[in-house]
Amino acid sequence: MRHTRFAAAGAIALVGGLVLSGCAASGDDSNDQITLTFWGTYGNGGNSAQTDVLENELIPAFEKENPGIQVEYVDMPYDGLKQKLTTSAAGGELPDLIRSDIGWVAQFAELGVFKQLDGTMSGFEELADAVYPGTLETTSWNGHYYGIPLNTNTRVLVTNSAALEAAGLSAPPATFDEMKQLAAGLSGTDTYAFADSGLSAWNVMPWIWSAGGDIADADLSTSTGYLNSPESVAGIQLLVDLYKEGQVPNLITGNSGATGTSDGLPSGQYASILDGPWMQDIWAGQYPDFEPVYSAVPAGSGGSISVVGGESLVVTESTAHAEAAYKFLEFSQSETYQLGMAKAGQMSVKPEFAQKQADLVPYFATFADQLETARARLPIPQAGEVDTILNDELVPAFEGDVTVEDALTAAAAKIDELLAADN
Secondary structure, X not given: OOOOOOOOOOOOOOOOOOOOOOOOOOOOOOOOOEEEEEEEOOOHHHOHHHHHHHHHHHHHHHHHHOOOEEEEEEEOOHHHHHHHHHHHXXXXXXXXXXXXXXXXXXXXXXXXXXOOOOOOOOOHHHHHHOOOHHHHHOOEEOOEEOOEEEEEEEOEEEEOHHHHHHOOOOOOOOEHHHHHHHHHHOOOOOOEOOEOOOOOXXXXXXXXXXXXXXXXXXXXXXXXXXXXXXXXXXHHHHHHHHHHOOOOOHHHHOOOOOOOHHHHOOOOOEOEEEEOOOHHHHHHHHOOOOOOEEEOOOEEOOEOOOXXXXXXXXXXXXXXXHHHHHHHHHHHOOHHHHHHHHHOOOEOOOHHHHHHHHHHOOOHHHHHHHHOOOEOOOOOOOHHHXXXXXXXXXXXXXXXXXXXXXXXXXXXXXXXXXXXXXX
16 A cells, blocks of 8 residues: 555544443444434635535535435534534534544544544545545554545745745745745845744644654654754754744744734735645735745755645544445545535645646645645644644744754653653
């Protein structure tokens, strides 16, 4: 299998009493009409285009292919879905299917809420082999897989062409050294070379990975020796040096009064940012004359590596219709579903659809290329704590109170504690 390794299937322990012991068996009665309940957030932020495609095109297509199975979709606000999932799990009132944020998969898999798919779902390995490797990582926990990537995104470098011209560059910076050249070219101007809105894993891991560093070993047993390696230090040091030169605004250290990246880039206050494909529609509405330039994350000694975002499709342990739910998972990976959602703004998780997707949505092409090497953040239940640790330890390094190496060493020690608790 390409880039994947599946452990032998094992029993899943239902932890903490979140799933009732009286749940129905996973078999389906083929003589009865089955209704699958599907919770998701496609309409988050008033995005009716995605819910329209799902409810009016994709679900009807699935039901036509699978007589006897109906799908009832329940849309929820993004911020409310996790809370609803938590309370409903405690009460044993879960749906069959959930469009889960990738950051929730390990947490709810550990609690026994999401069903293990490898070794359980027939054909899962073939489906998993067909997606971007980084997206598959986001569905893993403790050596198994608890979902299938549904839609994805990543961050690429987005630049303001006028700022590039002012810096004397004809193309966006493709390497760490060229980022330094961009900053040098903007010295003495009112434009920052780069801006970002924090120091979480989402923000800093592209720089660490591209520098050749990492946050932990492959077994997720230790962070020390990886997060504070010379390579990881070099990735953060690039940003710290630019910050000290006045080429990165204090938005990165949490200054709430600084101009946000969505306004700072099109206005020319920032020359470059890292961001995702959703920004295109935002700028089209707010800055209709702005034409963003998309390019790969600047490469260091580790190459050009970004971070994976998106959602996964999971089956809950409490479903009474596992086989029917598996059929919908399989359908979610079809060209019909993946390209149907691409038209509505969701990137496909399958490289084989990259060209057709780019034909539909041209600006997705750079993001699809970046996804070939993009990686997942730590797939552990305490991923939110990792973000807090990174931010808390790195801010003093930007402010000059500690060295980057000392900051990453302190962060690694705290992450070691999380990894020990998870193993």
